[in-house]
Amino acid sequence: MQVGRFVHDRLLPIGTILLVIVLAWYVAAYAMNAPFQRDTDRRAGVTPTSSEFLVKTMSQPKPTMPAPHQVVENLWKNTLTVKPWSKRSxxxxxxxxxxxxxxxxxxxxxxxxxxxxxxxxxxxxxxxxxxxxxxxxxxxxxxxxxxxxxxxxxxxxxxxxxxxxxxxxxxxxxxxxxxxxxxxxxxxxxxxxxxxxxxxxxxxxxxxxxxxxxxxxxxxxxxxxxxxxxxxxxxxxxxxxxxxxxxxxxxxxxxxxxxxxxxxxxxxxxxxxxxxxxxxxxxxxxxxxxxxxxx
Amino acid sequence: MNPVISAQNLDLTFTTNDGPVHALSDITLDIDKGEFVSLIGPSGCGKTTLLRVIADLEQPTGGSISVNGMTPEQARIHRAYGYVFQQAALFPWRTIADNIALPLEVMGIAAAERATRVRDNMALVDLMGFENKFPWQLSGGMQQRASIARALSVQPDMLLMDEPFGALDEIVRDHLNSQLLKLWAKTQKTVVFVTHSIPEAVYLSTRIVVMSPRPGRIHSIIDCNLGADRPLDIRETPEFLAIAHQVREGLREGHSYEG
Structure with missing residues (x-):
C-alpha cells in the first residue's frame, strides 16, 4: 500500500520527466555532434551507414554535447573505480x-x-x-x-x-x-x-x-x-x-x-x-x- | 475592606487611522475580594477593553485604576492575576502538561514544584491522562479547560476571563459553567468574567455590570444573589428569570441610546 503510493505519487512522475530529459538529451547529442562527425568522416574518406554514424556521434572523445551514457560512464569511472582520496576521484x-x-x-x-x-x-x-x-x-x-x-x-x-x-x-x-x-x-x-x-x-x-x-x-x-x-x-x-x-x-x-x-x-x-x-x-x-x- | 479592583472615572480613547475611538468612558467600578463579577454588553461596549486595562494589556488615557492597591503594571509584574482568553491560546508545539507549566517556567519555579502544580491543576479541570497529548488532539472544550488550568497554575488571587466559553457549543458551555462555579466556590478567587450571554452571566455572577456601546460605559450594575449552591436547573426558577429580565432590560436601554 505504502510502496504502491510511493511508486504512483513520486517515482512515476519523476521517472517520466527523467525519461523525457534523457530522450531529449540523446536527440540533442546527435544533432550537435553530427556536423563534426560528418567532417571527420569526410576527411578520413569513410562513408558509414546511418546506424554506424549514430554510434559514432555518441562516442566522440571530446563531443560538443556528451551523450548521457558517456557522462554516466565517466561518473562511474571517477567515483567507483578510483580511490576516493585520489585527485582523479x-x-x-x-x-x-x-x-x-x-x-x-x-x-x-x-x-x-x-x-x-x-x-x-x-x-x-x-x-x-x-x-x-x-x-x-x-x-x-x-x-x-x-x-x-x-x-x-x-x-x-x-x-x-x-x-x-x-x-x-x-x-x-x-x-x-x-x-x-x-x-x-x-x-x-x-x-x-x-x-x-x-x-x-x-x-x-x-x-x-x-x-x-x-x-x-x-x-x-x-x-x-x-x-x-x-x-x-x-x-x-x-x-x-x-x-x-x-x-x-x-x-x-x-x-x-x-x-x-x-x-x-x-x-x-x-x-x-x-x-x-x-x-x-x-x-x-x-x-x-x-x-x-x-x- | 479595600476593593481588589478599583476604577475611578476611567477613560480610554484609541487613536486609529479613522480617527479616535472612544472605547471606555467614565468607568467607575469597585470589585471586592471573592466576588464573581460579569461584564456584559453588546460588541463594542468596551467590556474586553476594560478587562485588558485591568490586566495592563491596554493603557487608560484618563482616570485612575488600582489592582490589589497597586497600578495594573505592578500587579501584572507581581502576577496578581491569571488571564483566560477567548481562544485557548495553547502553544501547538507543547504538550498539555508543558503548556500548563509555561507560566511557571517563566516565573522560574523549580521543576519539582512545577510538576506538582501541573498535576493538581490538571486534576482540577478534569484533564488527567492527557498530559502528553498535543493541543490539536483535544476538543475545543478540553483545550479551554487546559487554558484555565494554565491560568490557575500561577495560583493567582484573581481570574480575568474574556469570553472563555464563547467559542464553544451550548452543552460544553453548560458543563464548563458549572465546573467553573464549583472551582470558584472551592478556591474563593475573585473572578472578572466577560460575556455576551445573559444566562451565563446570571448563572455565574454575584454582580453583573451591564455595559453599553459608543462610547463604552457602565449602564447599570445588577446584584445577583442566587446563593452559592447553583445547580444548572436554577436557570428555570422565577428568581433567575427576574434577574435575567433585568439584565435584558438594561441591555435594551443601553442600546436605544444610539437612536
Whole structure:
C-alpha cells in the first residue's frame, strides 16, 4: 500500500520527466555532434551507414554535447573505480566543495539568525539594515567572488575559508529574511499571554518566537544550503582550479573535456539533492517532535 | 475592606487611522475580594477593553485604576492575576502538561514544584491522562479547560476571563459553567468574567455590570444573589428569570441610546 503510493505519487512522475530529459538529451547529442562527425568522416574518406554514424556521434572523445551514457560512464569511472582520496576521484572533489559548503552554510545560518533576532528586537536595525541586506544580494556573486578570494589571499587567508565566506554571503540572506518572518509569526494572542506572565524579551524569544519560527527556519535553510553549494563552486573558480567541483568545471572547459564538465555538474547536483533532502528530513523530524499534526 | 479592583472615572480613547475611538468612558467600578463579577454588553461596549486595562494589556488615557492597591503594571509584574482568553491560546508545539507549566517556567519555579502544580491543576479541570497529548488532539472544550488550568497554575488571587466559553457549543458551555462555579466556590478567587450571554452571566455572577456601546460605559450594575449552591436547573426558577429580565432590560436601554 505504502510502496504502491510511493511508486504512483513520486517515482512515476519523476521517472517520466527523467525519461523525457534523457530522450531529449540523446536527440540533442546527435544533432550537435553530427556536423563534426560528418567532417571527420569526410576527411578520413569513410562513408558509414546511418546506424554506424549514430554510434559514432555518441562516442566522440571530446563531443560538443556528451551523450548521457558517456557522462554516466565517466561518473562511474571517477567515483567507483578510483580511490576516493585520489585527485582523479569526483568523491574527493565533491568532498572539498562539500566541506566549504557546510562551513559556509553553518556560518551563514548563524549570521542570518542573529541578524533576524536583531531586526525583530531593535526597530532601528529594522529600518536601517534590511535595505542593505537586500542590496547585498543584487551584486552578482561571480563579480564579487574573485575580489573576496584575492583580498583574503593578500592578507594570507587561503584554502577553505574564502570559499566558505562566499557561501556564507549567499546563505545568510534567505535565513535572515525567513527568520524575520518566522520570529514575527506568533499571533497577538500568544504575545499578550506572555505579557500577562510578565515574561521578559529573552523568555518571549526563547519560549515563543523561536519555537514558532521553526517551520520558517527549515524552509529557508533548504534555500540556503543550495545557495551555499553554488557559492562554494563559484568560489573555486578563481582559485586556479586546484580542487573541488568548481575546479573540475574550470579544468574541463580549459581542455575541452566536455564529458568531465557534465560529470562534475551531475556530481554537484547529486550533492545538492542530498543536502536539501537532509535538511528536509531534519525538518520533518523536528516538526514531528514538536507535535505537528500527522498528515 | 479595600476593593481588589478599583476604577475611578476611567477613560480610554484609541487613536486609529479613522480617527479616535472612544472605547471606555467614565468607568467607575469597585470589585471586592471573592466576588464573581460579569461584564456584559453588546460588541463594542468596551467590556474586553476594560478587562485588558485591568490586566495592563491596554493603557487608560484618563482616570485612575488600582489592582490589589497597586497600578495594573505592578500587579501584572507581581502576577496578581491569571488571564483566560477567548481562544485557548495553547502553544501547538507543547504538550498539555508543558503548556500548563509555561507560566511557571517563566516565573522560574523549580521543576519539582512545577510538576506538582501541573498535576493538581490538571486534576482540577478534569484533564488527567492527557498530559502528553498535543493541543490539536483535544476538543475545543478540553483545550479551554487546559487554558484555565494554565491560568490557575500561577495560583493567582484573581481570574480575568474574556469570553472563555464563547467559542464553544451550548452543552460544553453548560458543563464548563458549572465546573467553573464549583472551582470558584472551592478556591474563593475573585473572578472578572466577560460575556455576551445573559444566562451565563446570571448563572455565574454575584454582580453583573451591564455595559453599553459608543462610547463604552457602565449602564447599570445588577446584584445577583442566587446563593452559592447553583445547580444548572436554577436557570428555570422565577428568581433567575427576574434577574435575567433585568439584565435584558438594561441591555435594551443601553442600546436605544444610539437612536
Amino acid at each position: 569526483l568523491v574527493y572533489h565533491a568532498w572539498i566543495t562539500l566541506s566549504a559548503t557546510l562551513s559556509g552554510f553553518a556560518m551563514g545560518t548563524a549570521l542570518g539568525v542573529l541578524i533576524a533576532i536583531g531586526i525583530v528586537h531593535i526597530p532601528a536595525l529594522d529600518r536601517s539594515f534590511l535595505p542593505w541586506i537586500i542590496a547585498s544580494q543584487t551584486i552578482p556573486i561571480l563579480a564579487i567572488a574573485p575580489m573576496i578570494i584575492v583580498l583574503l589571499s593578500a592578507i594570507g587567508i587561503t584554502g577553505l575559508l574564502p570559499k566558505a565566506l562566499i557561501s556564507t554571503y549567499l546563505s545568510f540572506f534567505p535565513v535572515a529574511v525567513g527568520m524575520v518572518k518566522g520570529l514575527r509569526s506568533p499571533d497577538v494572542l500568544h504575545l499578550d499571554l506572555m505579557r500577562t506572565y510578565s515574561a521578559n524579551k529573552v523568555q518571549t524569544l526563547w519560549k515563543l518566537r523561536i519555537p514558532a519560527s521553526v517551520p520558517f527556519f527549515f524552509t529557508s535553510m533548504k534555500v540556503a544550503i543550495a545557495a551555499s553549494l553554488i557559492g562554494a563552486i563559484v568560489g573555486e573558480l578563481p582559485t586556479g582550479a586546484v580542487a573541488g567541483i568548481g575546479s573540475k568545471l574550470l579544468a574541463g572547459s580549459y581542455y575541452s573535456q566536455t564529458i568531465d564538465i557534465f560529470a562534475a555538474l551531475i556530481a554537484g547536483s547529486i550533492v545538492a539533492i542530498l543536502l536539501v533532502t537532509l535538511v528536509d528530513l531534519a525538518g520533518r523530524f523536528v516538526n514531528a517532535r514538536m507535535g505537528a499534526r500527522q498528515p
